[in-house]
Amino acid sequence: MKRLIVLVAALAIIGTACTSDDGSNSLTLYSGRSEDLVQPLIDQFEEETGIEVTVKYAGSADLAATLNEEGDASPADVFFAQDPASLGTVALAGLFEPLSEEILSMVPDRFSDSDGAWVGTSGRARVVIYDSTKIDASDLPSNENPFVDEEWAGRVAIAPTNGSFLSFVAAKILVDGEDATLEWLEGMAANDQPRYSGNSPIVEAVNSGEVEAGLVNHYYLLRALAENPNEVGRNYFFPEATAGSLVMPAGAGVLASSDNKEAAETYIEWLLGEFAQTYFAEETFEYPLVPGYPANDVLPPIESIPTPDIDLSELAPLLDTATDLVAQAGLL
Amino acid sequence: MTQARSAVEFDPVVPHGDNGIVRSRGRQAKAPWWLWLGALALVGPLLLAIGSLFLRVFDATPAAWDTLFSTRTLGLVWRSFALTATVTATACVLGVGGAWVLARTDIGFRRGWGVLIALPLVIPSYVLAMVIISATGATGLIADLTGYTFPSISGFVGSWIALSLSTYPYVYLITSAALTRVDPTLEDAARGLGATRTRVFRTVVLPQLRPAIGAGALLAALYTLSDFGAVSLMRFDTFTRAIYAQYSGRIDRSPAILLSIVLILLAAVIITAEWRTRGRGSIFTSSPSRSASRVRLSRAGRSLWTAGLAALVAVGTVVPIAVLGGWVLQGLANDVEFVIPWNAVVGSITGATLAAIVAMAFTIPTVVLIVRHQSKRTEVLEKSIFALFSLPHITIAIAVVAFTVTWLRPVYQSLGVLVAVYAAMFLAQSVSSAKSSLMAIDPTVDDASRSLGRGRFQTLWRVQLPLMRTGLLAGGALVFVTTLKELPVTLLLSPPGFSTLAVRTWAAADELLYTRAATAALILVAMSVIPVYFLSIRRRESVGS
Incomplete structure (x- = not known):
């Protein structure tokens, strides 16, 4: 036990000494x-x-x-x-x-x-990842707004607590205004869109057939394909300039x-x-x-x-508002 | 022998906190100052750091209060409670069942089972969740191998399964250790008086195990409350998940701080509840007069118990390791580079070993204080130590960043602070474990030492320390294993350049680099096997000593 104490003391000193060298x-x-x-x-x-x-x-x-x-x-x-x-x-x-x-x-x-x-x-582009065995790219809408329609109920996953989703919401506030953004978020909640903790779990859920589509960044799928080329997910880039197509x-x-x-x-x-x-x-x-x-x-x-056409410097000041709206819509 | 206990049970006017042991001893030795110093040196600064973070509620923005008083908060409280209650109940059933069958029956392959069923303790709960998600569902491993589509598991059920697996080893380990201290002569007497085996278990064994089960259950409950990884992957909204969401989604810190305060109140309710229902006092059996005779299982009983153990090991250990191994193989088949992260291996071993040693060192004065000098103040100390174990790690990390940057700048982001925080936040585990060892020792042993002219410090060093050695080492092993799994505190407080296997696993999985994530996770599990082996065989030692 004595040896232990000496060891601890020695290591603590080393630990303190090992702070950054300038x-x-x-x-x-x-x-x-x-x-x-x-x-x-x-x-x-x-x-x-x-x-x-x-x-x-x-x-x-x-x-x-x-x-x-x-x-x-x-x-x-x-x-x-x-x-x-x-x-x-x-x-x-x-x-x-x-x-x-x-x-x-x-x-x-x-x-x-x-x-x-x-x-x-x-x-990194915001995209829709979709299961190519269940959805045809031509059936996907030209922006994110129709995902609140009944046709898409429960089919499009989102990651409401994830940084890139919150940045997207902040961008949507800039593009469409606060009211329209809240309405869209509430629509997504009312449509029972499945919620995940981040981009990776959504990509994984699409590839495993758990959900049909999801809003993510574009590169996750490509990495998954590099590890396993048989994955069913594909990326879809919105053809219309909205927050959903932001790079x-x-x-x-x-x-x-x-x-x-x-x-x-x-x-x-x-x-x-x-x-x-x-x-x-x-x-x-x-x-x-x-x-x-x-x-x-x-x-x-x-x-x-x-x-x-938005200024990315305006996203951070809107971050708290974005989180508020997401919470208000009941998605957090 | 059971006088202390019955004195309290049959005396309803004894107020809570006025301890049975103390009463029966008739006097309360005042704690020497150096015991307090030793007990507070580690957790004191961390409590200060968290306290000063909480003081920021006075600067809380209106948005923060809105968040707190929204209708959602009630839902969070309810879901966190429901999850904690079900996980804890499940952990108790699995843990006590496993402990009893391995300690008291003649079931075969006991030592092997003992290690295997403790193993889920070492698998981080987010890895368990990840594995469960990928093993189930239409394209999951189970469907691939058997052709049968096992329904995908998520939400409450998923969190419940993952966290029950992560936490039942606490109950199992602490109860197994306690079982060996229970004197079997009482059971024999009850049997001799005609009680059935079930009745003996219920009325003789279980009450004696109550403090141990309670200690394990409390750790299981508080772990569940603090968990972020499993609930977040399983998409079940709990308090901790909400706190993380507030931290990452806002520049304003006050909503997360307010929610953390509510969480700590929730933990206080659980800690107090366990405290009040705990039988006061304890039964002193420094060593059982003989080890218990093992129950002979009938053929049906043996198959049933073996099947139960096998199912538990399959779900909690075999499936996770198989899935992780599968990811490594799949990556290799697709020519993904296979890398062993050596710096993370070194970081994990260094951090966890030091944390275990520091925790053990500070557990000694803490436990002596709590058990031998019980008072209102020691009660507050003990509850605070448990409350620390229940806090979301991100709250602890932010509090320590702010505190060390302001007050302890020279040691900011040093290994020393990281290790101290690990040890302090996980101290509840080693205190639980060592406390049950010391509580089983009759305090008259200390008196004997004192009356033979030994000083307090000598008594501590020569008498109390050797007697609680096994419990203390087991506590150290628990801290070692939990530190290996730790993530948020490691990320924010570690010196730049420091990495651990848990960090590598998380980072790689987040980037969908499963081969690397699985490699790191498998090394982590392999590293924990040695302490778990030690933990699960210590009951033999404690009987021998």
Whole structure:
């Protein structure tokens, strides 16, 4: 027992000593994107630049909350998030350092913060995943609104607590207004549309025949097909420009509290370079956002996706309202 | 021997909290300050952190109050209660049944069953849920293998099954340990007086097991209350799920904080209910005069019990491991790269081992205080420790982030804080386990040591500690296993670069990378087999000691 206590004391000291080292050639990254997708990029970046990157992986919304609690005491240099709402939350709190014009100009304006707090690095389209053995693509509507009709009752799954669904709701508020959005959400609730915890469970439910269709991001299905080519799910892109056809970026920003902003910008610039953009296209099935890099062969080109004209920086301030509406409709 | 107990049971005017043991001993030794210091050093800061988070209710926005007072909240309370009650009842039936048949009958292959039926404890509840979902339904594993379409399971039923499997091992493990301490001479006497075996079980064995079953049931109930993974995948709306939704869907933290406060009140109701129905006092049998003779099962009884155990092992252990193995194989067949996440293996072992050691170290003063110096204050301490176990981990994580960033900035996101939080939030498990060991020891043993000139500290070190050793180690093993499964606190509080198998499993499954998710989950299960083996065979040791 005495030995145990000595061991604990020793380990506690080591643990305390192992906090971040602030060498100029190292970066701390908060990544809301998963280790499976991001780590290969980090490894390559470290090899190319010699900058050492320590990553903290967690959910995008959780990391945004953590950054808000940390304020200017954050150990993070860069926040790399899955959705504009999480990035916007941090931007609203004034925790980002505006990015250089050089970086911002690499990506079309509609994929970045209007004040330059963060930049989009890859795009993900909202789509309908449907079971191709039960539904014919020609029977699917041209936007999300008819899913509240009786014809679709109980057939279209949603993930009301998921970040990308909430971002979609916030976008719908911008496109259609608060009243129409609430009405649509209530219609979905009245139509008994099945609710899941996230995109992956919906894709899985469609592929296993549990539900016929669902509102998700486009790339989940492609990853499932990579593991098992016999899956029955297919992606459907709405032909009409509504919130349901929005391409939402994953993106990154530099924290104002960073003591190594130069390296932080180098990293973000690198994410917009050839290796990373090609990686997003080939490995994660996302849309590269820097013009000149083509999307994966299995995807329609990004230009062919009709997108509503909205400012993504306006999504985060609407996040709480979106959650309120979802709750008010009885979907939360 | 049972004087302490009957003194209370037949004395209705004894107010709650005025303990039977204390009465029968006639005096209450005042706790030395260092015991309090030891007991509070770990949980004190965490309670402060959560307290200061809760103080933010005074800044709560109108939207937060609206959320709280919406009609939905009542539905959440009701669903959380219903789920907790059914899961706890199921866990008790499965746990006590399993413990009795393996400890008291001559059923074959006991040691093997003992380990196998404890195994669901090590499978994270979200992995169990994921496996159940993918095994059932039209295209599920069961349909693939047998051609019979097993209806898909979700919602209440799905959550109930997944969480019952996750939690019955608590009841099973604590009850098995207690069964070996129950002196069989009482049962023999009852049998000799003509009572049937069922009657003996009901009127002699069960009442003696009551504290152990209660302790296991309380852990099962609070675990269910705090669970997010299973209910979220099963799409059953509980309080914890609502709290997570509020955290992730809003910039404003106050609705989630308000809901967390209501959840902790709910936990308080459960803890108090268990407390009040618990038989006060306890039966001291430092070691049974002999081990119990095993009941000879009839041929039909043997087949029935074996079938029951086999079904439990099939559903809780074999199916999950088979599905996980199936995912790995399917991925390999489709040329998915097979990766063993070594840094996560190291992270898991480091985090869980340290958490178990720290929890055990702080359990010692806590348990001595709670059992030997019982007072109103120790009661508050014990209830607080259990309340911590019931909180959604995201609430704990956010509270600790805010607290350490403000007050303990140098150690923010250090391994030390992560381990301390693990140990503090899971302390209820090791306290439960060690407490039942110490409670079974007659306090006159301590008095004897004191009267022989030993100081309090020496008595603790030389007498109490060795006597509760098995319970303490078992508690440490429980903390080890639960820490391995932990997710939200690990994600937010770990040092950058630190990863665990639970994190890898969750992240990969979220990206639909089943091969990787299953690989990490299988390593996690394999790693937990050793502590579970230890947990389920300790009753032999405790009889031997």
